[in-house]
Amino acid sequence: MEYSRLLLLVGLMSSVPARPADFWCHRQARKNLERSIEGLSDDLVTCVGADTLPSPVQLPCVQLHATEWANTTLHHKRAEVLGALRLLLDGVQGARTRSRSSCQTSLLGRLERHITNYVAIVGGVHIRSVTTAPPGGAVQNCSSVSSTGSVLKQYGNLLRGKLERLAVDLRDLVCRAERGRRTAREGAADGGNHRANAGTDECYHDNMTHTRRDALWKDNNNKKDKHKLLTLKVKTRHS
Template sequence: MPPAARQHGGLLLLLLYTAASRVPGMQARPIDFVCDDQARRDMNTVQELEASMGECHGSALLPSPITLPCVKTHKASWDMKSKQEKRGDIVAALRTLSQGVKEVRLSPLSECQAPLLEKLERSVTNYLHIVTHLELTGEGNRSVTACPSQPSQNLSLVLWNFSRLLTGKLEWLAAELTSQCKQATSQL
């Protein structure tokens, strides 16, 4: 699928979700994000941001550091957490990244950096909105295990951490929630 079509698919999913969250009776829900692998991949704009950064000389060094989200995890420990704890870890990482990007956007930026950081902030915010509104079954401790974070002024490293969060913890949680896809489809 061409990059433009993938981008439109991800944007369409986000628009449907946004509309559904505000309009009663709409059927798009955060679970739709979980159930549609292609839409989830299309929504991941990290490669697009990296390509844009490569075309823009000097955009890799940010004027101030961004605190990198916690993406490191031990798979066996991750598997022992409740769905709520897993979501809490992801939400905490997304909030950390979102806050860092917002703070850097207040700094003087190059012509290249401003649109890159705006797109990154929008992408992080979209994921945060979807993950926050996932309906999770069962009870569980909502505590979040923090790992040491480090600040970085390297936009490449920031994007790498964001990508690792999406392709690691978020994909693992989505895989765990796919059992709800059949149930969600039957309710339509």
């Protein structure tokens, strides 16, 4: 169990973009993450018997209706995509634990880690909304299948369809917030440098003040010494 958790953690670290904002702000980052599942279809062909799942997997409905999507809130869109991902994840996890084929178990484990990556990314987006999610959740179940190939196909349709449209809809919101955070960090850094420079200037001013004071004190003492010497000479002359 601990070993499998370690593998899951390594998979997450190596696949998820360095910053979640990169996923939402850059199409190439999303394509790179999506491309990492291409090898699963190839391995499915070479893994004998891997296409037959030990238990059915419930598939979410991923068909996208443009008009309906356009009239849906961002909060509901995110809930719909996240619910579809979690439904797939639950089904794949259940099939993996029941599988008796090492080849199929490995393949389903890779798919599980890949879906978990997306759950972390989509679940990490915070959208302020005055409305609540509709009763019963946003995800719709379409059918259950016992074919790994069918699961991969539906998963790919979800990534290229609703998830990509969600990314397009969230891009301005997420990227604007990221720019604001970056500007704030740069402002804080500039403020720190300004305070450091101000402290240096203050120390320099204090040092100059002490230097001038010492110079005035020495000059004043020199004047006193000269006055004493002149007085002594006058007294000597009169005596």
